[in-house]
Amino acid sequence: MSFELIARANAKKDVNVQENEEYVFGGEQGVTWTGSPFERWMAEGRFNYRFSTVCSALVGLRRDHIAISLRDPRDSAGNPLNFDDSGTIFPGLTFERHQRYYSDLISKLWIPYIGLEVVGPGYKASLIGSPFAAAEFKVPAALLFDLTLTVNIPPFPPSSTQLIASDSLLYRVARPAVFLEGSFQYDLNLTSSLTVGLWCRASLMSLKGQGSWSHDSMAQVPPSPPNFDSQSQENPASYTIQTLGGGISAVLVL
């Protein structure tokens, strides 16, 4: 019987996140966000019980965390959805408007698993899985918008009208998920204490179940008081993660 502690993380990197439809107003198709940065880390502890010369049973618990800050949304033509602009509608009537989208993506997984490891001359392979990984995925999002119209026709004094609006949304699903991961490693003993190897690993996490959606909005035309609205729904959601990777390893056998 042995116990193993594992910590894993990726190098920070910007990624592109595709959104089929802009979800505050649903008006833009094919929105692309810059995920800056993509962060993922894992921590894991597992027991390894060898019950034959080549086979071991694995029992472990893994924590998997993903966080992406979504920035700079763009439509399918590459135009930014965040903007500040102003102009003249016709002589004497000008406008100024500002729009900002914010969103994040947060995934937390707790994966208790069992598995099997096979160790042979120069290689080891393992398969671990769980039908009841605890998954929580949420996407908070917000839209801030303001528009100012100014009428300036001499000799009348200039007057302005402003519209301020904000939308706050939260998409969330927290359900049991199915998890499966297979790995293979080929080892080469360089010395009696140092082994280098090639490894490859593939994994799949899949969740289907009820997710919740909530929307809080505010609109105001000062000096009138703001109007607030709040809605929520529950609908079937799906969430999947797939990985495929490989690399080199070094093991000290002392």
Add this chain to the structure above:
Amino acid sequence: MESPCNGRKFFVCLFTLFILIGVVKNASAQGWPEIPGLQSLNLGGIRIVPEVQIGYENFSLNFNLPAATLQSPLPPFPSTLDLQLKDANLWIGSLSAAF
């Protein structure tokens, strides 16, 4: 975004390096020298086997949550969220210790 080509180059280089290490190991008559100072690694009598992994990973994520049209005085609009993160190629590192 990186092209998938970078991932393929990485794995070709990795495989070549591994083959070279194997060839050099088999060609050297006396084998590789032992690393000094690493003849034992114990913590209170418990044997520790450390391992380091470095590699490249292709990562994909999909999330879909349909939401019906909002009930508002404004024209109705859908608020379905359909997010995809496809083929993100990431460097990953792993540290582990077996006791």
